[in-house]
Amino acid sequence: MAKSRVLVVGGTGYIGRRLVKASLAEGHPTYILRRPEIGLDIDKLQILMEFKRQGARLIEGSFSDHRSLVEAVKQVDVVICAMSGVHFRSHNLLLQLKLVDAIKEAGNIKRFLPSEFGLDPAQMEHALEPGRVTFDEKMIVRKAIEEAKIPHTYVSANCFGGYFVGNLSQMETLLPPKHKVLIYGDGNVKAVFMDEDDIATYTIKSIDDPRTLNKTLYLRPPENILSQRELIEKWEKLSGNTLEKITISKQDFLAQMKGASCNKNIMNRATIVQLKCKKVNYSEKQEIS
Numbered sequence: 446m447a448k449s450r451v452l453v454v455g456g457t458g459y460i461g462r463r464l465v466k467a468s469l470a471e472g473h474p475t476y477i478l479r480r481p482e483i484g485l486d487i488d489k490l491q492i493l494m495e496f497k498r499q500g501a502r503l504i505e506g507s508f509s510d511h512r513s514l515v516e517a518v519k520q521v522d523v524v525i526c527a528m529s530g531v532h533f534r535s536h537n538l539l540l541q542l543k544l545v546d547a548i549k550e551a552g553n554i555k556r557f558l559p560s561e562f563g564l565d566p567a568q569m570e571h572a573l574e575p576g577r578v579t580f581d582e583k584m585i586v587r588k589a590i591e592e593a594k595i596p597h598t599y600v601s602a603n604c605f606g607g608y609f610v611g612n613l614s615q616m617e618t619l620l621p622p623k624h625k626v627l628i629y630g631d632g633n634v635k636a637v638f639m640d641e642d643d644i645a646t647y648t649i650k651s652i653d654d655p656r657t658l659n660k661t662l663y664l665r666p667p668e669n670i671l672s673q674r675e676l677i678e679k680w681e682k683l684s685g686n687t688l689e690k691i692t693i694s695k696q697d698f699l700a701q702m703k704g705a706s707c708n709k710n711i712m713n714r715a716t717i718v719q720l721k722c723k724k725v726n727y728s729e730k731q732e733i734s
């Protein structure tokens with residue numbers, strides 16, 4: 446069977462470039478949207494040229510030019526969007542509504558995967574302001590996709606390793622603490638931590654799988670499901686360094702968040718999940734683990 450042609454939108458981004466790599470590795474004819482707006486961004490250009498060298502095809506297209514998006518979409522079978530949605534980088538999730546319009550008009554796409562990849566926004570109705578905007582916007586995009594009857598898959602990978610593992614889920618750093626570590630609540634609530642390359646690989650493997658059509662794909666390999674205490678314990682064993690544990694109650698944690706900016710809150714979300722979602726009720730109907 447011929448491999449699906451895949452267009453990655455946002456292909457120079459953090460998760461986007463891993464999606465391109467995984468798509469090429471799985472042997473899919475892989476296309477990347479090359480936006481003229483990248484202008485003089487030499488880093489993005491070099492990433493694109495390197496992917497081209499590896500066999501990807503670059504398609505010029507802009508979110509300011511509807512026709513260019515329609516023409517780009519018409520050249521492929523599957524569209525994966527990795528639009529930015531992390532506040533301290535950039536946050537443009539609603540631009541995807543333009544992509545939804547283009548996919549609807551093109552009418553040929555057999556699967557669309559919007560920019561999700563994190564916590565399942567359908568289960569984040571309890572998320573706090575101002576960080577919850579990410580989940581709200583992802584739900585707006587979902588609604589548009591479903592109203593347009595576009596075949597889709599939503600990928601939920603929970604916590605990216607780069608953001609939540611290396612720092613032992615501490616805020617405002619990506620590196621492990623040297624002496625003291627903050628533990629949220631009792632530190633025993635489980636969370637799912639995923640390697641970003643694995644997220645990309647599973648995502649690409651889902652695109653032709655009929656079981657994932659119009660469903661949410663939850664990535665949660667059993668070995669990746671850890672409590673914060675288990676995560677810390679692993680690091681202590683690896684580093685040979687025992688950290689001083691400081692527990693922070695739910696009340697104190699929430700009090701600290703009052704008035705915090707989005708940038709600060711972004712790292713709080715997983716911990717909010719740890720504190721508040723003692724048990725996650727995944728919908729049986731939608732679940733593919």
Ligand SMILES: NC(=O)c1ccc[n+]([C@@H]2O[C@H](COP(=O)([O-])OP(=O)(O)OC[C@H]3O[C@@H](n4cnc5c(N)ncnc54)[C@H](OP(=O)(O)O)[C@@H]3O)[C@@H](O)[C@H]2O)c1
Binds near residue numbers: 457489528561563602
């Ligand atoms: N749960 C977690 O731990 C976690 C962590 C990080 C991210 N995420 C999720 O992963 C997804 C992708 O995030 P990311 O960090 O990979 O994104 P990112 O690297 O910040 O940005 C991805 C891409 O978005 C595109 N973009 C940004 N601004 C744009 C604009 N104004 N017009 C058109 N395109 C624009 C760019 O595409 P070009 O390549 O075309 O320039 C950029 O490379 C988001 O949904 C985010 O919420 C989850």
